[in-house]
Amino acid sequence: MTSNTIAQTDFNDKFKFSGVAELGFLNVYDHKIQFSNSGTYFDYRRDGGQDVLFPVSRLSLELQSDRSTFYLLYQPLRLESQVYLENDLVVDEAVFAAGSAVKLLYNFPFYRASYTRELFPNKPKFNFALGATIQIRNATISFESLDGSIYRTNRDVGIVPAIKMRTNYHFNDRLYAEFEADGMYAPVSYLNGSDNEVVGAILDASLRTGVKITDQVTGFLNLRYLGGGAVGTSDDVDGPGDGYVRNWLHFGTTSAGFKYTF
Numbered sequence: 001m002t003s004n005t006i007a008q009t010d011f012n013d014k015f016k017f018s019g020v021a022e023l024g025f026l027n028v029y030d031h032k033i034q035f036s037n038s039g040t041y042f043d044y045r046r047d048g049g050q051d052v053l054f055p056v057s058r059l060s061l062e063l064q065s066d067r068s069t070f071y072l073l074y075q076p077l078r079l080e081s082q083v084y085l086e087n088d089l090v091v092d093e094a095v096f097a098a099g100s101a102v103k104l105l106y107n108f109p110f111y112r113a114s115y116t117r118e119l120f121p122n123k124p125k126f127n128f129a130l131g132a133t134i135q136i137r138n139a140t141i142s143f144e145s146l147d148g149s150i151y152r153t154n155r156d157v158g159i160v161p162a163i164k165m166r167t168n169y170h171f172n173d174r175l176y177a178e179f180e181a182d183g184m185y186a187p188v189s190y191l192n193g194s195d196n197e198v199v200g201a202i203l204d205a206s207l208r209t210g211v212k213i214t215d216q217v218t219g220f221l222n223l224r225y226l227g228g229g230a231v232g233t234s235d236d237v238d239g240p241g242d243g244y245v246r247n248w249l250h251f252g253t254t255s256a257g258f259k260y261t262f
Contacts, residue, residue, distance in 0.1 A: 016064040017262045022222055024255025026056040028079075031106075031249045033141070035092045035154060036241040042089060048104050049081025056253050067118040069129060069166075072111075077226075079106040082146070091143045091152040092241030101146040111136045114164045114182065125170045133162040133182045135202065141247075154245070160184065162202055174212045181205040198232025210259070218259040226251040 028051070031044040044050040060073040081104045089096040096102050116131030137160060142153040161184060168178035185201040203225065210220030229248035237243035 014065055016062075018062040018064070018259055019262075020058075020060045020062065020257060020259045022058045022220075022255040022257025024056055024222070024253055025053040026077075026079075026226075026251055026253045027053055029250040029252055031251070032246070033106075033248075034246040035152070035244070036090075037244045038090060039092060039241070039244075040088070040090045041246065042091075044079075044081075044104070044106065047083065047086070047089075049083040050079060050106075054079050056255065058255065058257070067121050067129075069116050069118075069131075071114040071116075071164075073114070074109070074111055076109045077107070078109070080104065089143070092154075094143075094150050094152045094240070096143065096145060096150055103142075103144045103146065105140065105142045105144075107140040109138050111138070112182070116164055116166055126167075127169075128167045129165065131164045133164045135160040135162060135182070152240075160200070160202060176210050176212075178208040178210065179206070180208070198230055198234070200228070200230035200232075202228035216261050218261075220257055220259065222253075222255045222257060224253040224255070226253065 028045045031048075031050055032041055033044065034041040042048060056077070058073070058075050060071060063070045082101060083104065084101050085096055085098050087098050089102065112133055112135045114131060114133040116129035118127060118129045120126065120128050137156070137158050139156045139158075140153065141155075142151070144151045162182045163184065164180075164182045166178065166180040168176050170176045181204065183201075183203040183205070185199075187199055206222050206224040208220050208222045210218050212218050227248075227250045229246075231246040231248075232244070234243040234245065
């Protein structure tokens with residue numbers, strides 16, 4: 001046995017590297033948004049065309065060593081619609097008149113790095129891990145009249161910390177169930193040092209049932225709740241508008257996926 005083979009065997013014994021991919025659909029339970037204090041508190045589901053299903057995908061990598069697991073996640077989240085307005089829509093002082101058509105974009109992908117540590121390492125069937133998450137949001141939210149004459153957009157990149165937990169139960173050598181959640185509710189000003197009070201929250205919680213197909217491949221079905229938002233006034237405003245934003249969402253996803261362990 002060569003030294004390279006020995007080193008590779010030692011690495012495989014100490015570390016498990018996995019890639020996870022899932023594909024499914026997203027349902028909007030409730031989603032409302034407002035830009036500026038004088039703006040409309042707009043109901044995306046009722047008035048903005050988000051009363052249909054949207055495709056959703058999710059990619060992640062996991063590196064597990066003994067009791068520790070590191071995660072990298074990318075979650076695209078792009079909802080586009082085009083609607084006829086039955087009432088005036090005011091966005092940062094721009095008025096989209098009733099009886100006109102408007103194109104809506106809610107693009108809110110996020111990137112996430114996480115760490116958890118197993119708290120009960122000696123239980124063969126039950127696992128419970130607790131840790132922390134850092135999430136980077138990359139938001140673009142826009143409203144555009146069909147003829148292009150009226151346009152408003154709000155773009156933002158920000159960092160959000162959260163608590164992470166994962167627990168699973170193995171019914172046998174093949175079948176398991178798992179619950180996972182990343183969540184936070186806190187004054188954002190306390191976290192980023194702003195003088196203006198902004199309250200924010202996130203919750204990404206999933207319930208998964210999986211089956212081990214081979215020693216390397218696991219298939220699963222997943223139900224997920226994805227919610228959160230923020231309300232407050234930004235202290236970095238170039239206009240138009242006064243910087244006030246209120247944005248709350250409640251989404252659900254249903255997906256199937258595979259986990260491949262190297």
